Amino acid sequence: MNSRSRWLMISVGLGILLNPLNSSMISVAIARLQHVYSIDFTAVSWIVFSFYIASAIAQPVMGKASDLFGRRKIFLAGLVVSLVSSILAPFSPNFGWLIVFRIVQSIGTSMLIAVGTAIVRIHITEKQSDALAGLSIFLSGAAAIGPFAGGVLIQWWDWPAIFIVNTPFVVASFILAWKMIPNDEPAATVSRDMSFRKLLGVIDVPGILLFAVGLIALLVGLLAAKSSGHFSMWNIVVVLIGLVAVGIFVRHELKTVSPFIPLRTFAKYPGMTWVNIQYLLVNFLYYSLFFGIPSYLQMVRHVSEFQTGILMLTLGLSSIAASPIAGKWVGKSGPRPALIVSSLLMVVGAVWIVTWTQSSPVISVCLALAAFGFSNGLNAVGMQAALFKSSPKEIAGVASGLFNTSRYLGTILSSLLTGIIMGGAFTFTGFRLLGVFLTVIALVLVFISLRLRYSEQLDEPSTSNSNKK
Structure with a gap:
């Protein structure tokens, strides 16, 4: 460089x-x-x-x-x-x-x-x-x-x-x-001489509004249910409004000339769709731990906030240390090997959490955090490279935006899962059950990583067919 x-x-x-x-x-x-x-x-x-x-x-x-x-x-x-x-x-x-x-x-x-x-x-x-x-x-x-x-x-x-x-x-x-x-x-x-009405059509304002209404309604309905601890009729109505808006959005995007999200392009490049699903699951698992482990340390182990922050640095420092290694590895071998190893590390870390007790040694916590941190470093580079290899350059901006939207959807879902499992109070039993759920998600990520093949030719849709294998 x-x-x-x-x-x-x-x-x-x-x-x-x-x-x-x-x-x-x-x-x-x-x-x-x-x-x-x-x-x-x-x-x-x-x-x-x-x-x-x-x-x-x-x-x-x-x-x-x-x-x-x-x-x-x-x-x-x-x-x-x-x-x-x-x-x-x-x-x-x-x-x-x-x-x-x-x-x-x-x-x-x-x-x-x-x-x-x-x-x-x-x-x-x-x-x-x-x-x-x-x-x-x-x-x-x-x-x-x-x-x-x-x-x-x-x-x-x-x-x-x-x-x-x-x-x-x-x-x-x-x-x-x-x-x-x-x-x-x-x-x-x-x-520059384009009319305002035509400009709105090119931007696809109706598509953006439908997308926003659908996503906001779904998330507000789910998050409000999480906050209250149960689904009320209001929550159900809001979620249904969100689902209807998303359905209309999909229909609109398939018909419009200049779609906000080119759904037909996703059909041409199925690898790009799978990369977004994979990234959503990665962040679902990672942020469940990012917020769950501090709560375990403070509420179950009664570790101070300062000591918790020091321990959590293990997660971040391991991720930072893994990034340059991932860069060299992905540059040489492509994203797939790094993503497979990352998924396996997630499985090991999630299973490890299930074996914790209320008095497990601190070194056990640090090793689990290091495994997840190293996995996150591999994912951060490998998933971006996978996106580059599976999406065309002409929609680089919207592909990147949707990729990061998958990240936030995973983050929100992690909060919902933790809230559903824990209920009103964070408990050790709930934390162990969370570890079981995360183990299942990690195994799904292993399966996806083993099955996916990422296209090397970004601008030729035909090559992406190998992604289905």
């Missing part, structure tokens, strides 16, 4: 780390925000869920926008939106306004993460696996140190610091991106 490519990767990395950093730092601020705004735990938990929901919707939308209007413009705009929301959030007069700024922050950081990987794919053509490993270090590192950094910031200053800390990353990324990201022209389907 030459010097220009390296600086391009760094400019993108400093931007895309904002999304995982802000999604993980907030976890240690929940108790503080609950006290500051005098609200209950159910209400304050929407500071987390609103970010996930907005990210799940915004990332494919921004990916589509980048394919149409230019990736450089969307990336720089995302940095500006992220900066403004991070500066305004600490001045929120009430919790409702904090949620609004949090959603805006999610949209801004989603613009970066949806477009960033597409920029790397388009402009770094040599040693892409090394570039993916570099991006993985930014993403994994931000997610890993988020809770620890958030705890330090809140202890030394207060909760506004977890928003203000974004400023140096945004400024550095903007300066580098302005210089390093090449200008790109809007798509041929977009012209």
Whole structure:
């Protein structure tokens, strides 16, 4: 990788780390925000869920926008939106306004993460696996140190610091991106003299609205049921509205000339569909542990918050250490071997958790965290490479956005699973049952990894047929 490519990767990395950093730092601020705004735990938990929901919707939308209007413009705009929301959030007069700024922050950081990987794919053509490993270090590192950094910031200053800390990353990324990201022209389907009505058709506003309504209704209905502990008639109605909206969305996308999500292209490239399913399951398992193990340590083992944060660093540091190894391995052998080993490590880690007792030695916890961390590092590089190999370049933005939406859907499902299993209180029995469920998911991932074959020719749909084997 030459010097220009390296600086391009760094400019993108400093931007895309904002999304995982802000999604993980907030976890240690929940108790503080609950006290500051005098609200209950159910209400304050929407500071987390609103970010996930907005990210799940915004990332494919921004990916589509980048394919149409230019990736450089969307990336720089995302940095500006992220900066403004991070500066305004600490001045929120009430919790409702904090949620609004949090959603805006999610949209801004989603613009970066949806477009960033597409920029790397388009402009770094040599040693892409090394570039993916570099991006993985930014993403994994931000997610890993988020809770620890958030705890330090809140202890030394207060909760506004977890928003203000974004400023140096945004400024550095903007300066580098302005210089390093090449200008790109809007798509041929977009012209300056195009009427507003035709522009709305090219963007596919109806498709975006149907997608947003369907996903929001489904997630709000499920998350509200999780918060209340049961399905009410209101929850069922909202979920049904979501299902109907998704059905209409699919019908609309199959008929429209310029679809927001090209479903017919997914039919041509089935490997891309399987990669998204695989990524959803990976994050389903990973985030069940990311939030479940700290609760086990604190509520079952009665380990302090600080010691829990230190132990959880094992997960992040193992992931960071695995990323450059994964980059070399994927560059040499393709994504499949790394993803198979990653899935096997998940099986070992999940089975290991089932064998824990209420007094298992700390080294046992650390070894399990290391196994999952190393697995996550392999996945971060291998899954991105698999996406590149199974999707055409002309929809790089929307493919990247949908890929990251799969991540957030997995995250949300992990929260739902944990809530259903634990009920009103976190227990050791529930944690062990969670380990059983995660073992099953890990075995499914092994099966998928063994069965999939990733296309080497991105622009020839016929080659993707091998993905079905």
